[in-house]
Amino acid sequence: MTDKSPLPPDSPALRDESRLSGWAEGLGSPADRRAASELIGQSLAKGIPMTFQGARTGLRGAGVPNGGLIVGAARLDRVEGLRRGQWGFELLVQPGYRLADLRRDLATRRPNLAASQAEPEALKELLAEFRAEELFWPPDPSETSATMGGLASTNASGPNRSRFGRAADHLSGLRVILHDGQEYNLERGAFKFGPQGLPLPTGRLLEADPKALGLPPEADLLDLLAGGQGMYGFISGLWLKLAKAPAHLWGLVFFPDSEEKAVSLIEAILDDPPEALISLDFLDLPSLSVVSVLRQSAKKLREIPEPPTGAASAVSLELMADDESLIESASERIIQNCLDRGCDPDQSWALVGTEVEKSRLFAHAVPEGLGSLLDSVRAGGYPAVMTATDFTRPDLRFGQNLGECRRDLREMGLTAVTFGHALDNHLSVNFLPKNAEEAKRATELMGHWLERAKNAGGELFFGQGVGKLKKELFLAHESPERIASLRAAKKALDPNGLFNPGNLFD
């Protein structure tokens, strides 16, 4: 199962979507739980460092190996159980089960439960009840090939984060292999922060308070492990909390003919957000160009039309409710917002139900297309990597935040592709450095922005985390208290530093 020779430098297992690349002694892809446990147990016993990988769609190099062994979870892709817990239906899946698998199984309502240990009659009954309901897993990160292990480890979220939260909020339990080689079943709430800190199942105590770790006061061990970027242990199973899907979902995309109008429309919606609003995204003109370029090579994208001519930006939003009239009245209001701000409401798309996949595909094409652009820069000789911001600015309105970024970009002579989730006031400014000098200036600018965000009480690594890509920025700009607490967590959960070395810390 394990290839003893060092992996060749062109092996895809040595990189992820950040375009960072690393090195490794070998790669193991266990196909079942026992094999995974055996592989990790032996590596721990021999002191071999490990890097865990899901689908390698991560954007911060967190799954890029830094020597040692790669443990790939992609073949651990089964559904192991279904239960009705205190939150409703919950599905136990292995870490290599992908978001696309989950969406398919929820749509067909036919998860393959051949691996379930449950008693057949009881399972049959439960399945019948399960099939009677329309369920969904609320987090909506757009990369559906990502695995559940990866999504949990990066505490992924998507445009609807401010309404539904992140991956960790929708887990009721985790199964993890910790540094003692033991596999633990951790239920939500079983290990909570107390006045002394967080008691761990290994018997140790993590002396840190949740706030310093960037966690909410009621957080438990699950919240720490989720978002841990594989630094605390291997996730071998996840209990996903499923929610009842509201009856109606609409996706609206408006195409204002100037960025000013787009910003003004967004701020009008933010001033009085409709109850049914679950996401509100902004895409700038370069983002639209990125999608246009990707269209030429991505057939799926050609199933949706080009934006209307004259579009200079896009405002994409989703509305969800059981009562469709709530969505209709919200849409009427947004049309009025458009008219009041000189945006043509007929330069728009309205998608309903499963068709909403089209507006999601459109927005997803921006990060996807940025990856392809990076590849072409790399083909030209400069080894460009993802260079993008992740901070939030609670002190600024959406337009002020964007305006500040635009001004600084101009002053630094840099260009960028900018999009973001307006409900979180989170902008993703993506630089496409074509040489080392541009990359240096981009990093410098990101440093300025991180300092400003820190002073304003914002999150610095809000979207995708730190991984290896942003380690230097993290160590230079994150608050010393946060860094010290995360170091303590790493020490308590991985005393020998064998899990995902190189993430966050050297």
Add this chain to the structure above:
Amino acid sequence: MTDAPERTRLGPPTAPSFPNSAADRERDFREAEGYRPRVAVAIKQVPPSLGGATDPLKGFVLRTGPGRLNPHDGPAIEMALRLKDRYGALVDLFSMGPVQAETALKEALSLGPDRAFHLTDPLLAGSDSLATARTLIWAMDLEGPYDIIVSGLMTSDGGTGQVGPAMAALMDFPFAGRVSEIVSLEDGALTVKQLYRDELLETRLNLPCLVTVHPDGFTPRLPTVRARLRPRLVNRLTASDLIAPNPDQAPAQAALFGERGSPTKILRTHKPKANDKVLARPTPPVAASVIIEAALKAKS
């Protein structure tokens, strides 16, 4: 079309010709001042299939949830709407299907067609591709006449690709399949490009005509927010509406509806082994004879 070569008719009886049918009404309407070409689009609601997911035990395509517009019909509607944008055509949609299929028509109406007709009646259930084609053209006859009938290449559930060509044969209309581009609509003719693999064929069809649409050429537009919010009226037609103009022909016609009027019996389905190769790229007449010879050889 009078000098069209004699054709083999499609098996069992074709549409009875009605003395007062729209096709027989004044023929010179197209010459009238300000005349707007009329386009009918045949569409269908199909059950959603999810990324080719099949039942692991039974092997059939998994279907759940509400139906959706047949994916090949979006491009057909788009072609009709481009005829509307460019030539001011009036576009009507026709769909035969159960009551819930009205949703697909409503969705499609938000893209900009003028009217929608839903043929729904228990008598029509169980129609095969021939009975479907026949019923659709009766309905079009009732609301027409139409200059151009457009249909998708095939349906995602039936997959026969026969309804469009069968309608053309029944109406004796010139037909072009796999249309991927509109060249012009002028002088009583529609000129289009047909996409066969990577070859484009330019074809001029005298009106009235029928085309099926290749999805590559017509990415469907998406509805605007205002269009989505607008009330959309779907006209319902039942079997008795189709019979109404000709009460004396009612029994004969009723026998052609639905399952009774469907001669197809599916014995088994299988995927034919791909056995195609490029024989030559000569001029059309030579090409025709090469292909026919090869086909005859294969048959013998």
